[in-house]
Amino acid sequence: MLNTEEIFFLKQKSAQIRKTIIEMLYQAGSGHTGGSLSLVEILVYLYFKEIKINMEKPKSTERNMLILSKGHGCPALYTVLAEIGLFNKDVLKTYKKLNSILQGHPDRLKTPGIDMSTGSLGQGLSVGIGCALADKIKGDNHKTYVILGDGELQEGQIWEAAIFASRNDLDNLCVFIDNNKLQLTSKVEEIFGKRNLSLIWKDFGWESIEIDGHDFDEIDSAVLYPTKKPKIVIANTIKGKGISFMENKIEWHSKKISEDDYKKALNELLI
Amino acid sequence: MEEIRDIFGKELLEIGKKEKRIIVLDADVGSSTRSLKFSELGQRFIQCGIAEQNMVGISAGLALKGMIPIVTSFAVFITGRCYDQIRISIAYPKLNVKIVGSHAGLTAGPDGPTHQAIDDIALMRDLPNMMVLEPADKKEMKIVLNESIKHNGPVYIRINRGGSPEVCNIDDICFKKINILKKGNDVGILASGFMVDKALKAAKILETEHINALVADIHCIKPLDVDTLLDIARKVRFILTIENHSIIGGMGSAVSEILAELYPLPIIKVGVKDTFAESADTMQLFEKYGLTEANIIDIIKRHLKSNF
């Protein structure tokens, strides 16, 4: 259980990070706003509680790791990495610009703290499985976290990976689904159908836990929940969370933030 | 007769006994690729089932954690089926994964075009950070495997199915270098894989007709040994490349790209033309699609007559 001070701290960090994401995306003139804002609490929790990066050796993989399979959510991840000190916050201004260490999608070679290059959806779960498997073989006691989009579940490779992970008892693997119900051009259910995700994953042999993905207590208990199986955390989130006019709006998947939008958004975040 | 893939399986097991970071992954064809031999080492052999894309992703994760994964399947599936996975999860992050594809080109014979990788070199060669290798015989297989495991970075090794005559002298094989097997100055025949044997046989026959052909084995298709290639180009009147692959994007293309820029001379590419092949025995297919010493001889003679 998190104590009140911890929760207060994590909430403050999240508010700060939302503001920085908006500033960064406004400056860049493009970027995936909705799917970054839905990720904030999950990332803040992971990087302040679970993933401790050695600032001298950020590339070392002898630790808990995160594969952001929905790589387009990287503005949130870059902001968190800057917040914990992997690079200066000024660097965020260079996001997507020529010669920047911050690419449009995560690049493990260019950006300190990025554990894996992603951006082509559907691939990160398999990579996370490889990490978890290597730790098992080596007898290392680390955990691997993966974050998937709910639309991303339409990729076939996810289900190849789902079969593999449970057969291999990967209890050191914890996967979040950023279940924000929207994808690029439509609602997820219009493509995927109205399905019970929890039942599906259970049937594939996973430990399945459904939570409010913006609630730190719920994130905490899901992560700490003991199990012998690979774990899927279905995190119900709101795409565009925190900015009223962006919430649950398909177009805010990657709409350009105008000056007007920017001012309105900052106003909301100040409250 | 022991095949080149048998050597792959055996040698990998031997290397794996010493190098504990090696993990071998299979997608339900390990008895054919011979990777299954590695299951002797228990949990360091990973059966991924018929799910190649996931297998490639897992290998990337293993490499992130410092292991040396060897992902194996038929050449056609491990490259084409998983192209984007290799591109994004292995080549772009420059991970230390060795990709091994067996039954390359027409050596998948009777299984037909669905199983014949005639485009795998093209697919792997265009990826930044990727090394592309094709051993010609068993001796070269051993060296290529050992050296590629020592190399830190992504590598694709393509292996032919079937018996391979010995063509290389072990002392002459230098990793990543073009190996000149026979000197000559009329024409330079550049070959890789099983085609090296055919090139040598053709050169021998040409000699009886006073045509002096140089024969070289190119086991490292990327990065190409440019220095030796230029040396060869300077010595001969024209070049003929022969490969068990499409003439689009393969070894012949790689050679042409370099020589067109640095030392232009006529280059004739022999390989599968822009077509899918068909089911048949490998030898019959080599015959029908022009991968024979007779065809090499014929083309060279015609070319010498018409152009010079």
Ligand SMILES: Cc1ncc(C[n+]2csc(CCOP(=O)(O)OP(=O)(O)O)c2C)c(N)n1
């Ligand atoms: C293989 C692949 N196909 C298409 C895209 C383009 N794309 C980027 S984000 C996206 C929608 C993702 O939806 P979801 O997984 O639900 O993420 P979120 O809604 O949280 O942004 C698409 C189709 C891609 N990046 N990769």
